[in-house]
Amino acid sequence: MSMINEKDFKQLANYKNETCVSIFIPTQRAGKEVLEEKNKKHLHSEWTQIKKKLKEDKVAEEVIDKIGKPIQSLIEDRDFWRHQSDGLAIFASADFFEKYTLPVNFEAYHYISKEFYVKPLVPAMTGDARFNILAIQLEDVKLYEASRYSIAQLDIEDLTPTRLEERVGYDYRERVLQFRTQAEGGDKTQFHGHGGSERDEKTEIKQFFRAVDQGIKDYLQKENLPLVVFCQDYFFPIYQEANTYNHLFDKVVPGNPNDTDLMGIHGRALEVFEPYLNENRDKKIEKYKELSSTENTTSAVSDIIPAVYQGKVDTLFIENRAEVWGKYNEDNMKVEFSEDHQDGNISLLNLAARKTIEMGGKVYLVEHEFMPQKKSKMNALLRF
Structure with a gap:
């Protein structure tokens, strides 16, 4: 399962070729659409349109074949289509191919240029959207770093016990921990064991959770990201008691994380x-509005792009599903606008987005109704 990370993004953003093809399609995780191979058919339809456009643009058949070979192989890979998320992004040229399965509801779209179209991926690079997920069971502990668009498992094998028995002793199973709810209508859980054990099972679970907390605490404190816990809801109050990390999220992702896959864990946590x-x-939008009458904001695309190249943009707001075509001359810092994507014109929003990330700024794709200045498709909050 390939998901985007910062290294991948930079590679895509900096890649240049005479013919670069970017494809985005919505996909379904399961259900009738998957059985009917709707995802595969969607990609086939996009590639058919792209081939026609490449031929109209007089791109050599040899180049089209090189671009299309891995795409066609993907279309024919039945196992690949059984394991999808909400969206698929593909980037291809004659000597490059990469695909990313992402929890993003893309609209079907393709872009042909001398560069890749990375704007839909930009929010994944906004660091303040990251969080950690602790998936914990009595016999399994996993830690993930996630964002709205990505998830990756972290190696904590040397930091924590992986099962309760490692902390409280292997005679634990002999006492058979049970969870029994009170009479129907009750909202508490009773913990009890067999064999007349003097040890209290809840205390032992808390001891295990405390060991996990202490094991990952130093790691978590390096960045102080929010920590979301995925476990059965009756475990969560015990984990809260054991926890000492200051950024524990106060709502649990209820259920057994072992009952789903990586994408399922990500999707449940996002909910x-x-x-x-x-x-x-x-907060950045409110700041823009507060400063809108000062020189620290601008909504003029012709001013924003030179400011991006000069490293002056702190935060860039781009209207989602919008587009502005044209060219930018870096030598004289002039923007030329066009009505369409012809004659070498590029997406100026794509250009501004990838360059802002490169220069250390943040980018948000925003629906029209939430744009700070709705008359423009791009707003910038400048550095002081």
């Missing part, structure tokens, strides 16, 4: 945490 991912974006 709980996503409303909080926009907090920093919203």
Whole structure:
């Protein structure tokens, strides 16, 4: 399962070739659409349109074949289509091919230029959207770093016990920990064992959770990202008692994380945490509005792009699903606008987005109704 990271993004953003093809399609994780191979057919349709356009542009048949070979192989890979998320991004040229399965609801789109179209991927590079997921069971502990668009498992094998028995002793199974809810309508869980054990199972679970907390605490404190816990809901109050990390999220992702795959863990965690991912974006929007009458903001694309190249842009807001075509002359810092994507014109929004990330700024794709200055498709909050 290939998901985007900073290294991948920079490689895509800096890649140049006479013919670069970027493809985005929505995909389904499961259900009737998957059985009917709708995802595969969608890619086939996009590639058919792209081939026609490349031929119209007089691109050599040899180049088209080189671009299309891995795409065609992907179309025919039945196993690949059984393991999808919400969107698929493909980047191809005669000597480059990469694909990313992402939890992003892309609209079907393709872009042909001398560069790749990375704008839809840019939010994954916004650091304040990252968080950690602790998937914990009595016999399994895993830690992930995630964003709205990515998830990766972290190696914590040497930091924590991997199962409760390692912490409280291997006679634990002999006492058979049980969870029994109270009479119907009750909302508490009773912990009890067999064999007349003097040890309290809840205390032992808390001891295990405390060991996990202490094991990952130093690692978590390097960046102080929010920590979201994925476990059965009756475990979460015990983990809260054991926890000493200051950025523990106060809502649990309920369920057994071992009942789903990597994409499922990411999707379930997003359902709980996503409303909080926009907090920093919203603060930046409010700051833009507060400063809108000063020289620290601009909504003029002809001013924004030179400012991006000079490293003056702190935060860039780009209207989602919008486009501005044209060219930028870096030597004289002049922007030329066009009505369409013809005659060597490029996406100026794509250019501004990737360059802002390169220069250390942040980029947010924003729906029209949330843009700070709605008359423009791009707004910039400048550095003081």
